[in-house]
Amino acid sequence: MTSISTYFDELNIPGQQRTTKFGFSEDKSFPLALKTKVTWSPTLDECILALRDLSKSGELFTQIRKHGGAVLIRGIPIKTADDYSRVAHAFGFDPHEEVGRPPIRTVLAPNVKTANEGPPELPIWPHNEYGWSTINPAWLTFSALKVPKSGGVTPIISSIGLANRLKTQLPEFYERLLKKGVRYLYRYGRENIVSTTGSSVFAAYGQNVKANDDEATIRKKIEDEDGSLSVTHVVPIIRKHTATGLTIWFGNLTSAYGRSRHHGATLPPYRGDDGSYHPPPEYGDGTIIANEDLEMALDIAEKMQVDVQWQVGDVVLLDNYAVMHSRRPWSGDRTVLAALWDQKGRIGDFPEGTRIIDPRGGEKLKPQTP
Template sequence: MSECHHFEAFTFAGQQDTASFGLDVSAPFPLALKPAHGWEPTLEESIEKIKELSESGELFEKVKRHGGAVLIRGLPIRSRQDYSDVVHALGFPAHEEVGRTPIRTVLAKNVETANEGPPEFPIWPHNEYGMSTINPSWLTFTCLHTPNSGGETPINSSLGLVASLKKRAPEFVEKLLQRKVKYVYRYAVEDVKSNTGTGLIGAYGKNVKAGDDKETIRKKIEEQVRRHSDRFEWHEDGSLSVTHIVPIIRKHNDTGLTTWFGNLTSAWGRSTHHGATEPPYLGDDGSYHPPPEYGDGTPIEKEYLDLALALAESLQVLVEWQVGDVVLLDVSCCSLVFLQ
C-alpha cells in the first residue's frame, strides 16, 4: 500500500480500482492515509508534515496515482480554525467564487459551509464550478461533527465516468466533445430555499455597497458576470439568467486520460427532481433549474442524460466521516456530492 512520510495507508469499504479508470497502475481510489502507528500528531505537527508533503510534491504524486483523491484521517482538527490552518499548509492559492449558486457562510479564512440548502433536497454528482470558466484546481473539505445517521459524502472519479460512458454510449461522448455543453443559471433577487438558492448579491455582488442605486448595482453585477460569461439576460422580475457554454470532455493533463468536467449530471438531477424540465423551468423549490443542452442549443437526448446520471451515481465511493477527516480532491478528475 502507498505510504507518505509519517503517514500510512489504510483501506475502507467501497474503494475502487484505478485500473478500471484507465490508469496504468492498480491502486485504491481514493487514497486513504492516517498517522503512522505510534505517532499521535499535535495540530502543529500535523501542519508541519502536511506542508512538507506538499512542498516536496510527494503527496500530489501519490494522489495522482490513486485517481486524484485522498482521505486523511486521524488529524487533531476540532475547529474551523484548525481546519483552515491545516489546509493552508497545502500551499494553494485561494479560489475566488464568481457566480456561486449554493448559499454558503464563511467560517474561517478560505473556509465556507458546503451548501445551506434544505437537507431534504438532494444534490447530484458535479465537478465544482464545472459550468464556469473560473474554477478551482483543488478542493478540500472536512468533518467537525458526525451525524447520528447518514451524512456520508459520495465522491466519483471523472476518469471512471468517461471510461464507462465510452463503453456504453461512445456516440454521446463524441457529441459532447464536438458540441460542448450549455448551462443556464437563473439568480433571483433574493436568496431562495434551494440547493441553488443564492441570489444576485451572493453570486455577483462582490463590489456592491450599501447605498448603491439600482443602476450602479446592475453595472457592478454585470462586471462580475462578464468575468466568466458574455451571455446573460435580465428578467422583468429583476432576476438574471447567465449562460455558460463550456467543454465537458477534456484532457486530464497529469495522467493524459480523458476526463469529465462539468455539471451536466447535477443540472439534470435538479431539473427532473424539481419538475423543471419545461419552460420556464421553475421548480417546486422556488428556484429555476433549466436542463443542460448541447452547446449549440439543441436538447441532449434524455436517454443520455439518464445514463450519465445513473453511471455517476453507481460509481460513487461513500466517505463515512470521522471527526477531523480531511478529503482532498483534484477537481479536474473527481466529482462529489455534499450531503448534509
Template sequence: MVASSEAFVEIEVPQQKVYDGVRFPAVVAPSAPTTVSLTECIKANREYLDTLIRERGAVLFRGFPLQNPSDFNNVVESFGWEEFPYHGGAAPRTNVIGRVFTANESPPEQNIHFHHEMALYPEYPGKLFFYCDVAPEKGGETPIVLSHVVYDRMKEKHPEFIERIEKLGLSYTRYTQEEDDPTPIGRGWKSTFATNDKKVAEERAAKLNIKLEWLENGMVKETIGPVPGVKYVDSRQKSIWFNHSMGWDDPKKPVMFTDGESLPLDAAKDALRMLEEESVDLPWQKGDVLLIDNLAVLHGRRACNTPRRVLAALVK
C-alpha cells in the same frame, strides 16, 4: 496497510473502490498514535502527498488531532497553494476563518448533484478541501467519483453523444433572485457578483462567461456558456466528464447543446446512473479532511436529517 511515509500509513476502508489494482480514494492515518499536528506532517511529507493526490485524485486524512476550523485552516495553508476566491459560484457560503468557508448552506435534507467545482466558468479551483467539524449520525456523505471512469463508460455506450459534447459544448440557464435562498444553487445575484449595481453585475458576469437578462419579476436570467461538458487533461493524459449534472434528466431543465438542441434523455439518464454506480460514499468522522483534485474527481452531497457541519476551502 498499503503504503506509507514516515508519518502516514495508507489504510483500507470498506467503502473504497479499486481501479486497476489501486484503491480510490487514498485514505491515510497516523503511522502511530500521535499528537503531532497534521500540518507538520504535511510539511515534512509533501513529495509523498503530491504523488498520492496526483495518482489517486482524492485523499482522506483520518485520525489526526483536528478539533476546530482554525486547525483546518492551518492544514490548508500548510500546502502552500494559492487561495481561489469563490466569485460567481451559485452556492450560498459564509466565511468562517481565514481561507475556510461553509460548504453549501442549503438545508441538509437536500441532495446536491455531482459536479466539478465551478465547472461552468472559465476559471475554477484546482483542488478542494473539506473538513468535518460535526459528523452526522447517518447520511450526509460527500460522495466522490473518478471523472475519467464516467467519461470512458459514456464514450463506450454513447459515442455520438460524447462526440457532440466535445464538438459543441453545453449551455446552462438558471434563474436567480436578488437575495440568497436555501437551495443548493440559491445564491442571489447580489452576493454572486458582490454588488448591488446591475451594470457592475453585468460586467462581472461577462468575465465569467455569463449573460444576464433582467426580468420584470425582479429575477435575472443567467445564460452560461458555452462550457465544455467534457475536457482533456494534459497532465493526466485522460479525458474527463467535466460538468454539473443538475437537471440532466429533466427535459424542462435548461441544459442543452450550444446549438439549442436538447440533450438525449436516454444518454443523460445513463450518465446520472453511472455517476451513482461509480460513487464512493465515505461516512464522515469528526476531524476528517478530504482533499480532492477538481480535474479528476466529481463530488456531491447526500441528504441527512441529523446535525452536520462540513467546511471547505478552494485553492488554485
C-alpha cells in the same frame, strides 16, 4: 525524501474502487485513504508540518495522482474552522476567489467556508466544482467538524472514469458533448432562497454591489466585475487532465439533471414541485439533450460513487478536474467545511473545446433561443 509512510498508514475504506477500471495504467485504490500512524499521537502543529513536508516534496501529490485524484486523511486533531484552515493551507495552494457562486456559503476562517447551506433533506448530485464556468478551482479540501446521526456522506466519483465509460457505453452522446459542449442556465434572484443553489445575484457576482443600488448601478458594477451580466454559460465538458494525460468529464450536467428530475422538472416548462424553475442543461448550440442520455450519464456516475463516511477531523483533498463529488441527505447536526484552491495548468482542451470557449481559436458556438 520523506515518504507518506513516515507519518501515515494506508486504510481500506468501504466501496473503494480500482483505478484500472477508470483507464489508468497502474492499479491503485480510489481514493487513497490514510490515517495517522498508530505509533504517532501528533499535535495539530505536528500534522501541519508533516503535510507541508509531503506537499513540498511532491510525494503526496504523486500518490494522489496515482490513486485517481483523491485522498482521505484521518486522525488529524481538527476541532475548529481555524484548525482546518491551517491544515488546508499546508498543502501550499493559492486560495481561489469564487465568481458567480450559486450555493450559499459563510466564511468562517481564512479561505474556509461552509460547504453548502442548502437544506439537509435535499441531496446534491455528482458535479465538479464550478464545472459550468470557465473560472474554477483546481483543488478542493473538505473537513468534518460535526457528523450527523444518520446520512450526510459525501460520495466522490472519478471524472476520468466517467469519461472513459461514457465513451464506451454511449459513444454518440460522448461525441456530441465533445463537439458541442454544454449550455448551462443559472438564474440569480435579488434575494437568497432556501435551496442547494440559492445564492442571490449579490452573493454570486456582487462583491461590489450594495443592496440599495438601483438596477442600472447593479448591472454596471457586475459588468465591470465579470465582463457580462449573462447567466448562460457555454463550456466544454469533455476535456483533458494534464497531470495524467487522460480524458475527463468536467461539468455539472449530472447534478443539474439530478436536481431537475428530483423536482419533477425534466419536461417543459421545467417548473418543479417546489415552484422554482429547473431547466436541464442543453448542448452548447442550444439543442436539447435527450433525457435518456442524461439519465444514463447520471446512472453511470452514481454507480461509480465511493462514499466518504465522515469522522470528526477528517480531511479530504480532491483534484477538482479528476474527481466529482456529491452529497446525501442527513438528519441531525452536520458541519462540513470547504476550501477552494487554485493551481494553474491542470486542465486542457481538445480542439473542439477550444473552439467552444475561445472565439480566437475558431468560430464560437452561438446559443440558440429555446
